[in-house]
Amino acid sequence: MKALRFAIPLAIFVTLAAFLAVGLTRDPREVPSPFIGKPAPEFKLTQLADEKLAFAPEDMKGKVWLLNVWASWCVSCRVEHPLLVEMSKKNVVPIVGLNYKDQRAEGMQWLQRFGNPYALSAFDVEGKVGIDYGVYGVPETFVIDKKGVIRYKQIGPITPEALEKTLLPLIRELNA
Amino acid sequence: MLASTFACGQADEIAHPDPVVEQRLKDLAEELRCLVCQNQTIADSNAPLALDLRNQIRQQVAQGRTDEQIRAYMVARYGDFVLYRPPLKATTVMLWLGPLALLLVGAGVFWTVVRKRRPQTTTPGPSPGRRAEIEALLEERAGKPRGSAPSGKP
Numbered sequence: 001m002k003a004l005r006f007a008i009p010l011a012i013f014v015t016l017a018a019f020l021a022v023g024l025t026r027d028p029r030e031v032p033s034p035f036i037g038k039p040a041p042e043f044k045l046t047q048l049a050d051e052k053l054a055f056a057p058e059d060m061k062g063k064v065w066l067l068n069v070w071a072s073w074c075v076s077c078r079v080e081h082p083l084l085v086e087m088s089k090k091n092v093v094p095i096v097g098l099n100y101k102d103q104r105a106e107g108m109q110w111l112q113r114f115g116n117p118y119a120l121s122a123f124d125v126e127g128k129v130g131i132d133y134g135v136y137g138v139p140e141t142f143v144i145d146k147k148g149v150i151r152y153k154q155i156g157p158i159t160p161e162a163l164e165k166t167l168l169p170l171i172r173e174l175n176a
Numbered sequence: 177m178l179a180s181t182f183a184c185g186q187a188d189e190i191a192h193p194d195p196v197v198e199q200r201l202k203d204l205a206e207e208l209r210c211l212v213c214q215n216q217t218i219a220d221s222n223a224p225l226a227l228d229l230r231n232q233i234r235q236q237v238a239q240g241r242t243d244e245q246i247r248a249y250m251v252a253r254y255g256d257f258v259l260y261r262p263p264l265k266a267t268t269v270m271l272w273l274g275p276l277a278l279l280l281v282g283a284g285v286f287w288t289v290v291r292k293r294r295p296q297t298t299t300p301g302p303s304p305g306r307r308a309e310i311e312a313l314l315e316e317r318a319g320k321p322r323g324s325a326p327s328g329k330p
Contacts, residue, residue, distance in 0.1 A: 029214060031211055031254060031255060031257050032255060034251070034252065034253070034255040126228075127224075127225075127228050131225075131228060131229070131232060132253065133253070134253040134255075136211035136254065137212065
């Protein structure tokens, strides 16, 4: 019975340590997306560059693509932007921008200044499409497959690590 | 939909609030978490997203949606985390029942330990014969002058 007196607190400690070891490596502010595995919500918006042209996600059916939510007022977006520009130069995957709660002129200027990796940018001035996609911070990036299903959501800027370890392998897998 | 005359892309809180709608908005918004300032409700938060969502709720209430429908709208987009009262599901069972279970386990341990200890606090007293001897010794010692009695007590 003596061993039991030590065994119980030890067991409690080990259990607690295990939970902490896993829990402390995670970001408590991250809210996982309920859209993983679900079809990308439909919408129709004008394009940033030309308000006479429209864009809807169904236009991209049959292709694997990224929907990158960005804005000219978003500082973190500048951090990931060079990565996106590089990706577009290598033609890795088509990237469609969602210009979130921005102004046309400022959005266009920002792209001229920092580079335009987007096949096009959809202009979501009121942020309604952002809400429909569960966007709560900018930048966010969705990986959408050929059938229009959201397969992954990157919360925050795309880091080189996230790109190498998660995004590129997933894109390759979906393109296979 | 709100007219896109707002240059910054944001909507202002409306100028002529309908009290019934505002009350329903308040009740709903106070149970929804602001995803940006995650320790505040959508009712309290000043984040632009909270403002947008309050306007969304206003519109939906005006359109005649029920509270359940509006909550479902939010959960569909942001997940269960947006609700301040998480639903009881397989994944949240631990959250809801955990504290009660811990309380019961703690109470159980407390009860068991106390029960085990009680008999030890009542040590059996000396047998009558021994008791007489002890009393005799004590009287003898009391008779001796102070200072000469070897006492262990400080």
